[in-house]
Amino acid sequence: MSLGAGGGRDEIEALIALMARLPGLGPRSARRAVLHLLRRREGQMAPLAAALARVAETARDCPVCGNIAVGGTCEICENPARATGEICVVEDVADLWAMERGGAFKGRYHVLGGTLSALDAVGPEELGIPRLVERVQAEHVTEVILALNATVEGQTTAHYIAEALERTGASVTSLAQGVPIGGELDYLDDGTISAALRARRAL
Amino acid sequence: MSLGAGGGRDEIEALIALMARLPGLGPRSARRAVLHLLRRREGQMAPLAAALARVAETARDCPVCGNIAVGGTCEICENPARATGEICVVEDVADLWAMERGGAFKGRYHVLGGTLSALDAVGPEELGIPRLVERVQAEHVTEVILALNATVEGQTTAHYIAEALERTGASVTSLAQGVPIGGELDYLDDGTISAALRARRAL
Structure with missing residues (x-):
């Protein structure tokens, strides 16, 4: 213009x-x-x-987890108070920031930088999945939490990672799906309501 | 945050x-x-x-007209093809850019940088109105077009400028008010419709 x-x-x-x-x-x-x-x-x-x-x-990209770092490894990887036994896998730095704002997770991260995509030629190597597997073994990680987006691409990638981690013995979990806090059923899509119903819990 | x-x-x-x-x-x-x-x-x-x-x-601010200039006077003031006999007064550089996009005005500008406001202590001096009057006399300007916003502040400022220019002998005009090109009457405010009716023209 x-x-x-x-x-x-x-x-x-x-x-x-x-x-x-x-x-x-x-x-x-x-x-x-x-x-x-x-x-x-x-x-x-x-x-x-x-x-x-x-x-x-x-x-810079943190060489360990892929988070944004100002010089060297990022502050989460350098923080001795963060548990080394748990790794939360996120698609993007934005998702890492969102998790951190929640403040509930005290472990470390692995930032994929995207999702598997045959069309865009994004394979496991590009997402650092072999590096994640090595890290799980080297750091004696007991739980890998997959906090990927609830999209087709995110869930496909989550399944691939779960398979890749099978031989490490670490337990692989994913974020619960359900009704958001403060969410009104009337405004939720059917998929979320179905997922929340399937995952219903005793009060 | x-x-x-x-x-x-x-x-x-x-x-x-x-x-x-x-x-x-x-x-x-x-x-x-x-x-x-x-x-x-x-x-x-x-x-x-x-x-x-x-x-x-x-x-920098152009020392002549107040437009944004990259070093020295602005390109409009420096352009010999722009008529020196007409000055268009606008509130803001954004308005100057809007006028230039229209492409219909071939004269020069005076950018006020705001409107008169007793509350914000913006007087004629802050808007360069004495400088405008000097310029109108020195450059033998024959017409000053007031292209101020159709707000109370814009119109108050327009009246003040018209009075200040009275003794220069230059004719002072303002943009026509009416139905915008492509405008639908149903979506226009009553003030615009009334103004367009008052300023109706013979076909």
Whole structure:
């Protein structure tokens, strides 16, 4: 989308194009965001540029679990208070952050970085599944919790991982499916209600 | 909002907080955007940081009209093809960009940077209105088009500017109000329909 103010404002146009590639921003809202920053060049634009550059420079994938780490292994892998006997497998760093916000899991993670997909040529190697199996054996892990999304791809990947881990002797579990806390039955899809009914518990 | 992954990820948290201050992004979508960038550190995060830094460094307010300029006066003021006899007064750079997208105006601009507001201590001086009056006289401007928003603040400011320009002899006009192109009467507010009726024209 052109700014319409003649040539030469290429730098601002390039910035808008980069902003428009962020999730949740389109060309219009990217332009609004850039204008907002242009009016706050000292207070917001320069600090944002510096923060982005710093994180782009220092952030790495944790070589152990695949979480985002600022230099070396991530803070969860380095934290001696985190139990080494449990590994929670998640698809994505976003899912790891979601688990951490819950605060209920005190073990360590394995971030797959996606799901198995023949179409996109994502195999077990790309997801670090052989590395996970090695880790389960080397770290004497007793339980692997599969916290994958309740999608077809997530569940296919979960089954593959469960099979791959069979010979390690670790127990493989997955998150319970059911009615979310505060959830109203009327607004839930049929699949969730059926799953919650199948997994019903005695009060 | 905490990432929940222990201390030390302060840099990523700081980045999310900065992103969350952009219009159209809240804490959740800022986190999503940062995660998106963290997965594309080379391809998107570093270029975005560089583009922001470059624009923050080079962008200035045009000393003549208040438009955003990359070094010195802006491209519109520097363009000899733009008529010097007409000045279009807009509240904001965003409005200037909107006018330019229309492509119908071939003159120059004056960007107020806001509207008169006793509460926010924004007076004529802050909006550069004395400078506009000087410019109208010095550049022999024959018409000043007030393209201010159709809000109470915009219209109050428009009246003030019209009065301030009275002694310059330039004719002061404002954008026509009426039914937008493609607009359906059923979806228009009553004020717009009344204004369009009052300004009706012979076919």
